[in-house]
């Protein structure tokens with residue numbers, strides 16, 4: 001029996017995989033739009049407790065191929081600590097092929113290229129990374145704590161170490177005033193890095209963080225669904241990745257669900273967006289079924 005510490009978040013793609021909390025909370029916990037770990041203090045879990053949970057889970061699920069290390073940024077762990085966990089996972093799950101984590105630019109910048117290579121060699125094969133936006137103006141307003149250059153450098157460090165990247169971008173994060181800036185600068189990041197999976201979410205603000213968000217972003221005007229679809233269209237139009245990117249816009253927050261592979265499906269995705277924009281609100285998922 002695993003006593004998870006809640007709230008516990010994992011990427012949708014990890015729904016069928018083993019989850020082990022290597023840390024609690026998020027080591028940064030300061031992004032203006034995010035309330036995920038506001039109720040949790042960041043903590044590195046005791047190694048013996050992690051080993052015990054791996055022992056229990058490996059007995060129940062010996063054929064496990066994939067493990068997700070939670071919580072908010074397990075890549076914040078010191079490299080030698082993380083390698084001990086990765087080695088123990090490998091020893092315990094003999095069919096293990098991939099370990100994944102949420103990671104921030106700060107986490108990646110704090111590790112050397114050699115450290116990232118060793119992590120990759122020990123099965124850390126995928127990171128989930130919130131780009132949110134490529135605009136320095138917006139990054140500052142949402143208190144993301146990094147610049148667009150640091151995001152690019154950190155993503156390139158991960159791919160150079162043979163770690164795949166699943167990135168998220170938040171539609172509407174610049175509001176009405178910075179929509180063009182958001183889309184242009186975010187597309188630049190995708191076009192200048194090697195993101196393997198890309199998802200677009202649609203901004204929603206939980207009640208408990210609204211005041212703080214608007215304090216730092218006092219000229220923010222929330223986009224409606226039509227404006228968000230327009231933003232999505234402009235973003236896809238500007239994407240010219242040189243590598244294959246699996247694209248999804250199927251998060252619980254999205255007004256319209258899309259999926260495809262870029263650059264191959266670009267025109268089809270744009271056709272779907274144009275079709276929905278023409279139909280109007282009836283084409284969108286009702287707000288009652290959505291959440292950020």
Ligand code: SF4
Nearest residue numbers: 026029030031034072
């Ligand atoms: S780094 Fe991620 S989990 Fe942490 S506060 Fe920012 S968005 Fe939330």
